[in-house]
Amino acid sequence: MSSDQSIDELARMGEWLANGHNAALATVVATWGSSPRPVGSHLVINDSGEFLGSVSGGCIEGAVVAEALDVMAEGSPRTLEFGVSDEEAWEVGLSCGGAIKIYLEPVA
Amino acid sequence: MKGALREALQRARVDKVPVALVTQLEGGAQNLVYSSDQSNAEISLGSSQLEEIRDMLRVARSGMLPGDEFFVRSYVPPYRLLIVGAVHIAQALSVMAAQCDYQVTVIDPRRAFATAERFQGVELCAEWPDEAMARLLPDAQTAVVTLAHDPKIDDPALIAALGSGAFYIGALGSRRTHGKRLERLTDLGLEDQLQRINAPIGLKLGGRGHAEIAVSILAQLIQARYGG
Numbered sequence: 181m182s183s184d185q186s187i188d189e190l191a192r193m194g195e196w197l198a199n200g201h202n203a204a205l206a207t208v209v210a211t212w213g214s215s216p217r218p219v220g221s222h223l224v225i226n227d228s229g230e231f232l233g234s235v236s237g238g239c240i241e242g243a244v245v246a247e248a249l250d251v252m253a254e255g256s257p258r259t260l261e262f263g264v265s266d267e268e269a270w271e272v273g274l275s276c277g278g279a280i281k282i283y284l285e286p287v288a
Numbered sequence: 289m290k291g292a293l294r295e296a297l298q299r300a301r302v303d304k305v306p307v308a309l310v311t312q313l314e315g316g317a318q319n320l321v322y323s324s325d326q327s328n329a330e331i332s333l334g335s336s337q338l339e340e341i342r343d344m345l346r347v348a349r350s351g352m353l354p355g356d357e358f359f360v361r362s363y364v365p366p367y368r369l370l371i372v373g374a375v376h377i378a379q380a381l382s383v384m385a386a387q388c389d390y391q392v393t394v395i396d397p398r399r400a401f402a403t404a405e406r407f408q409g410v411e412l413c414a415e416w417p418d419e420a421m422a423r424l425l426p427d428a429q430t431a432v433v434t435l436a437h438d439p440k441i442d443d444p445a446l447i448a449a450l451g452s453g454a455f456y457i458g459a460l461g462s463r464r465t466h467g468k469r470l471e472r473l474t475d476l477g478l479e480d481q482l483q484r485i486n487a488p489i490g491l492k493l494g495g496r497g498h499a500e501i502a503v504s505i506l507a508q509l510i511q512a513r514y515g516g
Contacts, residue, residue, distance in 0.1 A: 219350045
C-alpha cells in the first residue's frame with residue numbers, strides 16, 4: 181500500500197508527452213518472495229531512454245527501459261516477469277531472490 | 289493508456305479524489321473506478337468486482353483481482369500529519385514523515401519556533417491549534433501529534449483531535465505529565481475518548497535523541513495505519 185505524494189512520475193510523463201515525446205509506463209503488478217518495491221510502483225520511460233521512478237530498486241530497470249523502447253515503437257502493451265528461476269535473471273537478476281511481474285504499456 | 293484516461297487520472301490525483309485504474313492485462317483495456325462511479329468504461333465489470341475494487345481503494349491497496357485477469361492500481365491522496373509544537377523533535381519528524389509520503393503541517397502560534405529556517409520546505413501554520421484544527425479538519429487519513437509540552441498549545445489540539453476521526457493521536461510527555469493531562473481532559477467530559485491518545489508517545493525503542501524519538505513516533509504511526 182502506498183499513498184501518492186509521488187505527484188511525480190505520472191506528472192513527469194505528462195510533461196514528456198506534452199513536449200512531443202513518446203512514453204511508456206511500467207507498473208509492478210505482482211511480486212513473490214522478497215521484492216524491494218511494492219505492487220503498484222511505477223517507472224516511466226520516454227523515447228530518449230530517460231526514466232523516473234523505480235520498479236525494483238535498481239536491478240532490472242535497465243532491462244525494463246530496453247523493453248519500453250520496443251513497446252513505444254510497437255504501440256502495444258506487454259507483461260514482463262523477472263525472477264531467479266528465469267534464465268535471464270542471471271543477467272538482469274533480482275539479487276534479493278524475489279520475483280516480479282511488470283505490466284508495461286505505451287501511453288498516449 | 290489512452291490520453292483521455294491519463295488526463296482524467298491526473299485530474300483526480302491533483303484534485304485529491306481517490307481513483308482506481310483497472311487494467312485487463314490481456315489486451316490492455318482500462319477503466320477508472322471512483323468511490324461512487326466509473327468512467328472510460330472499456331471493461332464491463334460485475335457488481336462484485338466493483339465492490340472488490342472499491343474495497344481496495346478504501347484501504348489504498350493495489351493488486352490483481354481474483355482470477356488474475358484484472359490489475360487494480362489504487363491512487364489515494366496522501367495521508368496527513370499535523371504536528372503541534374514546532375520543537376526539536378518536530379524538525380526531525382517532519383522530514384522523516386514527508387519521506388514516508390505524509391503531507392506534513394507544523395502548527396505553532398509561537399512564531400519564534402515555527403520559522404522557515406528551522407523547517408525548510410515544511411508547511412507551517414502560526415494559528416492557535418484550535419483554529420488550525422477547525423480549518424484543517426483531521427479525518428481518518430490524518431494523524432495528530434502534540435509535542436509542544438505546553439498545555440495551552442497541546443490541549444486545544446488534543447480536544448479537537450478527539451472530536452475528529454484522526455486515525456492516530458499521540459502526545460509527548462511523561463506518564464506523570466500525561467496523568468495530569470488526562471485529569472484536565474476528563475474535567476471537560478472527554479473521558480470515554482481518552483484511550484485514543486498514545487502517551488507516552490511512540491514505540492518503546494529506547495532512544496533519547498530528538499531524531500530517535502521522531503523514529504519511535506513515526507514507527508507507531510505506521511503501525512497504527514497498517515494495523516501491524
